Amino acid sequence: xxxxxxxxxxxxxxxxxxxxxxxxxxxxxxxxxxxxxxxxxxxxxxxxxxxxxxxxxxxxxxxxxxxxxxxxxxxxxxxxxxxxxxxxxxxxxxxxxxxxxxxxxxxxxxxxxxxxxxxxxxxxxxxxxxxxxxxxxxxxxxxxxxxxxx
Amino acid sequence: xxxxxxxxxxxxxxxxxxxxxxxxxxxxxxxxxxxxxxxxxxxxxxxxxxxxxxxxxxxxxxxxxxxxxxxxxxxxxxxxxxxxxxxxxxxxxxxxxxxxxxxxxxxxxxxxxxxxxxxxxxxxxxxxxxxxxxxxxxxxxxxxxxxxxxxxxxxxxxxxxxxxxxxxxxxxxxxxxxxxxxx
Numbered sequence: 638x639x640x641x642x643x644x645x646x647x648x649x650x651x652x653x654x655x656x657x658x659x660x661x662x663x664x665x666x667x668x669x670x671x672x673x674x675x676x677x678x679x680x681x682x683x684x685x686x687x688x689x690x691x692x693x694x695x696x697x698x699x700x701x702x703x704x705x706x707x708x709x710x711x712x713x714x715x716x717x718x719x720x721x722x723x724x725x726x727x728x729x730x731x732x733x734x735x736x737x738x739x740x741x742x743x744x745x746x747x748x749x750x751x752x753x754x755x756x757x758x759x760x761x762x763x764x765x766x767x768x769x770x771x772x773x774x775x776x777x778x779x780x781x782x783x784x785x786x787x
Numbered sequence: 788x789x790x791x792x793x794x795x796x797x798x799x800x801x802x803x804x805x806x807x808x809x810x811x812x813x814x815x816x817x818x819x820x821x822x823x824x825x826x827x828x829x830x831x832x833x834x835x836x837x838x839x840x841x842x843x844x845x846x847x848x849x850x851x852x853x854x855x856x857x858x859x860x861x862x863x864x865x866x867x868x869x870x871x872x873x874x875x876x877x878x879x880x881x882x883x884x885x886x887x888x889x890x891x892x893x894x895x896x897x898x899x900x901x902x903x904x905x906x907x908x909x910x911x912x913x914x915x916x917x918x919x920x921x922x923x924x925x926x927x928x929x930x931x932x933x934x935x936x937x938x939x940x941x942x943x944x945x946x947x948x949x950x951x952x953x954x955x956x957x958x959x960x961x962x963x964x965x966x967x968x969x970x
Contacts, residue, residue, distance in 0.1 A: 696827060745834055756884070757830035759881070760825065760826040
């Protein structure tokens with residue numbers, strides 16, 4: 638196999654890998670977006686930073702209006718990053734969800750709870766932070782070094 | 788379940804056989820439902836005292852291991868180790884269950900977390916199985932569900948394991964090798 642064929646094959650593999658990574662980033666961002674928007678809907682009527690949020694569909698995560706806005710905005714950043722192929726934006730969204738997880742650990746069960754969150758929000762935020770973070774880091778590695786060098 | 792064949796798919800499928808579409812959908816649904824189970828149930832483990840002062844919540848369920856003993860050595864550990872250090876135990880339970888929900892939902896390091904799920908389900912069973920009104924089969928089903936997710940490496944079907952595993956397999960880094968084994 639000559640050098641040109643090798644280069645073409647590398648580019649094809651890179652394109653395949655990054656497209657599946659991007660698809661996964663889009664799906665995770667949409668999940669976050671859906672959770673945030675659902676949070677905004679159920680929390681309508683609550684004080685903006687109510688320490689007790691409202692449950693989404695009686696199910697798990699709870700939000701006050703600020704919590705709904707924060708999750709929606711962070712997920713939207715991830716979605717824009719995935720669609721426009723900017724892993725740094727996706728990584729920023731992962732960091733944002735990481736901060737949401739930290740907020741639960743610090744404030745859940747206390748009088749001050751800025752996002753009206755509880756343990757289920759920790760689970761959801763962890764899923765999105767770790768998922769988007771792993772995908773964005775892998776995408777950077779694939780498009781930068783790993784695939785093309787091997 | 789009929790099978791289709793594939794190339795190098797890793798230890799869970801040594802003969803190269805993979806589930807068909809129905810099988811993959813079933814594994815995906817099982818993994819996500821188990822993830823949602825833990826996500827929902829991490830919601831009522833409430834710090835800072837996890838129900839100790841009111842005798843409710845996680846504290847009440849933990850005490851059931853002593854009040855309605857299922858397995859004497861486990862009840863001994865709960866009485867002598869867990870209850871005297873209950874706040875630390877509460878945080879541990881919250882972190883483990885939140886992480887179980889998160890990792891199983893996105894399908895990352897799924898085989899490892901499925902085993903953690905087996906252990907956690909068994910611990911819950913040993914706490915509450917003897918309490919009045921408990922349906923013991925629910926805990927056996929939880930254990931069986933996690934074993935199925937572990938055995939079938941369910942994160943490889945519409946999960947992040949499936950997306951990232953090819954990269955891990957190509958890499959020589961320790962982290963990639965560990966993740967490859969955990970997926």
